[in-house]
Amino acid sequence: MSTVSLEVVKALVKLFVERFDNNELEDLAFSLGVNFDDISGNTRSAKARELALYLNRRSLMDELRQKGPVERPDLDWEAVFGGVTPPLTAGITGPEPPARGPKVDFRDIQKLGPILAAHTLFQTPDGRQSLLYNAGLSRVIHLDLNGNAYAVASSLLAKVNEYGEIEPGDTAIGRLLAYIAADPALPPADKSVITAIAAKNAIKIE
Known part of the structure; x- marks a missing residue:
């Protein structure tokens, strides 16, 4: 459904x-x-x-x-x-609607996890909330930000990836990657990973 x-x-x-x-x-x-x-x-x-x-x-x-x-x-x-067929028993009624905006492959999500987890603001729950706010995501992404940095980073990346477009041409994952990539303290190798993933998936980060 x-x-x-x-x-x-x-x-x-x-x-x-x-x-x-x-x-x-x-x-x-x-x-x-x-x-x-x-x-x-x-x-x-x-x-x-x-x-x-x-x-x-x-x-x-x-x-x-x-x-x-x-x-x-x-x-x-x-x-x-009551008149709607449950999802597990629904028949094929037509093609699924297209995804709202480009999404990142799970292998790329795995590459991005350690980069996000290592970000300065991602070391505490309050810092993670600030990161979401600064990236323009706090009003659209709702997630428990407590816990291990890598686990929370992985969950957040999956969440923004699935959310798709916030506005035409403006995706949740694009906002997150753009904010991380703009950090002057980000190691050049990590920025290259982000830039390559964004380019491969046609995600606007600039």
Whole structure:
């Protein structure tokens, strides 16, 4: 279930409007890795509608179908998704939509992990949060930044790689790589690795 029909979206909007307040919508969005502040709308109804549309555009309906009952077990989620075939049993209905922006091969992610983990700002959780902010990613990427530097770096790289485009021609991984590559203290060999990976994958970092 990459995206769902307009009828399902309308049913979801109705559920959001009738059974969620703003705080509950924000909590649900957070559980899905979505910053509720980024959702447009001046009223609760408008925010509810835009959140449903955003989740559909970002192909997050499968995740909502799994996490919705966990966050709000009191609601009848099957009344919304009951007519949608679960992802494990779905038949082939057409080609998958194209990825939103270029992505990096897992082998290149493995090369980038040690470089990011060694960055000066990546040594503490607060430093990692500052790095995300400086790279222009703090409002779109939500990740537990506690733990071993290499493990967190690997998770962050996977997350930004999967996120894809923030705006046309502007990818999350491009922003991260651009920020790291611009560090004057970055060893030339590491910068060469980043530049080569960006060029190979047509990722804009300058």
